[in-house]
Amino acid sequence: MIFATLPTGPLEVNCYIIGCEKTMKAAVIDPGGNADRILQRLSALKLQTVMIINTHGHFDHIGGNGDLLKATGAELIIHRDDSILLERAGEHAAAFGLRAEPSPAPTRLLNGDETLQLGELTLQVIHTPGHSPGGVCLYVDDYLFVGDTLFAGSIGRTDLPGGHHQLLIAGIKEKLLPLPENTKVYPGHGPMTTIGEEKLHNPFLS
Incomplete structure (x- = not known):
C-alpha cells in the first residue's frame, strides 16, 4: 500500500493518502484544506484519485472537498448520518471563530460496516458514532484511520x-479495541498510536 500524510486546513487536520500499488488508484481521507498541496503530493506519487472519504462531516475535515472534486472527479463519500453537516460547514466553523465554505454534496453515502474497494485494497468501514452521529473509521491491512473517534x-x-x-466509548471498546494490538492508529489530529498502546495507557478506556 502507498501511504502519505500531511496536515491540512486551519486546524491542521491529518489528511491521509492511500493508494493501491498495482492499480495506482488512491483515496484521500479527510482533506481539511490546502487542496493544492494534496494534489501536488498525489501527482508526485503518480496516483489517480478515485475516492475522497470524510471520516465525519465537521468543517475542519472537509475543507478540501470542493477543490479536490473539481480536480479529480472522484467520488465523495461520507456516512449518511453526517451528510447534512457538509452544507453546514459555515455554521460549525463560526463557532470556532473561523470561516468555511459548504462542501459539495456527497456522491456516495455509507451505512456503516460495509467495505470499499480501492484497486486491490479493501477498506472496511466501521461506524463509530459519538463524536458525530456519522463518524466512521477505515481499516485496511494493519492501518486504522479513526478521524476524531480516538487519539x-x-x-x-x-x-x-x-x-x-x-456511544463513543462503546464503539471504541466494542469495534476498535478487539483489532490486533499491532494495528497502527492514525487519528484526525496529532500523532499516530497503536491499538495495543491505547488498550494499556488510554485513561478514557480503562
Whole structure:
C-alpha cells in the first residue's frame, strides 16, 4: 500500500493518502484544506484519485472537498448520518471563530460496516458514532484511520451537536479495541498510536 500524510486546513487536520500499488488508484481521507498541496503530493506519487472519504462531516475535515472534486472527479463519500453537516460547514466553523465554505454534496453515502474497494485494497468501514452521529473509521491491512473517534491517549470530544459520550466509548471498546494490538492508529489530529498502546495507557478506556 502507498501511504502519505500531511496536515491540512486551519486546524491542521491529518489528511491521509492511500493508494493501491498495482492499480495506482488512491483515496484521500479527510482533506481539511490546502487542496493544492494534496494534489501536488498525489501527482508526485503518480496516483489517480478515485475516492475522497470524510471520516465525519465537521468543517475542519472537509475543507478540501470542493477543490479536490473539481480536480479529480472522484467520488465523495461520507456516512449518511453526517451528510447534512457538509452544507453546514459555515455554521460549525463560526463557532470556532473561523470561516468555511459548504462542501459539495456527497456522491456516495455509507451505512456503516460495509467495505470499499480501492484497486486491490479493501477498506472496511466501521461506524463509530459519538463524536458525530456519522463518524466512521477505515481499516485496511494493519492501518486504522479513526478521524476524531480516538487519539493517542485521548478520545474525540462529545460536547458538539450530535455528540454522545457513551456511544463513543462503546464503539471504541466494542469495534476498535478487539483489532490486533499491532494495528497502527492514525487519528484526525496529532500523532499516530497503536491499538495495543491505547488498550494499556488510554485513561478514557480503562
